[in-house]
Amino acid sequence: MNCGERRKTVLIQPDMRVDGVWEIDLDELSRRGIAGIIVDIDNTIAPWGAYDICDPAAEWLARAKNLGFGVCLLTNNYHSRADWFARALGLPVVCGWVKPWRWGYRRAMQILGTHSDSTVMVGDQLFTDILGAKRLGIHAILVSPLSDRELPHTRLKRRLERFLLGRRDDS
Numbered sequence: 001m002n003c004g005e006r007r008k009t010v011l012i013q014p015d016m017r018v019d020g021v022w023e024i025d026l027d028e029l030s031r032r033g034i035a036g037i038i039v040d041i042d043n044t045i046a047p048w049g050a051y052d053i054c055d056p057a058a059e060w061l062a063r064a065k066n067l068g069f070g071v072c073l074l075t076n077n078y079h080s081r082a083d084w085f086a087r088a089l090g091l092p093v094v095c096g097w098v099k100p101w102r103w104g105y106r107r108a109m110q111i112l113g114t115h116s117d118s119t120v121m122v123g124d125q126l127f128t129d130i131l132g133a134k135r136l137g138i139h140a141i142l143v144s145p146l147s148d149r150e151l152p153h154t155r156l157k158r159r160l161e162r163f164l165l166g167r168r169d170d171s
């Protein structure tokens with residue numbers, strides 16, 4: 001493997017993997033100097049396409065806010081859907097075609113008043129959530145998707161994700 005290949009591989013490797021956001025230890029984040037949490041919406045805190053926030057995810061977000069973390073939603077979804085979640089959770093949101101591009105993460109950090117070394121990104125997709133975060137040196141946490149439903153092109157990406165994460169593709 002040459003250096004270029006190695007760099008690309010590192011950029012899409014999450015720093016941590018959990019089944020759901022509720023498994024992320026907020027006290028540990030605090031001890032690491034993390035002050036801001038950027039969170040994906042679809043299949044991270046809500047099933048894809050649903051207007052329904054998963055209870056343990058909503059509780060984890062509320063706990064994060066109570067502990068003093070800044071939390072910002074970051075989604076490639078359209079404005080009306082993104083705004084619904086922002087209102088429901090009382091959180092700021094950055095939306096549109098923002099991932100894996102750097103500017104979306106920079107905008108979220110600007111809102112949070114944090115920098116790359118004091119921010120974490122939490123999401124369910126390697127090629128958007130994790131790649132964008134790693135490009136800026138943001139600690140990236142990959143969650144298992146909440147549902148099997150997603151866009152056809154995302155299902156294709158999942159096969160590559162499983163390969164890159166070293167899982168057997170059982171589908």
Ligand SMILES: [Mg+2]
Pocket residue numbers: 040041042043044123124125
């Ligand atoms: Mg997602």
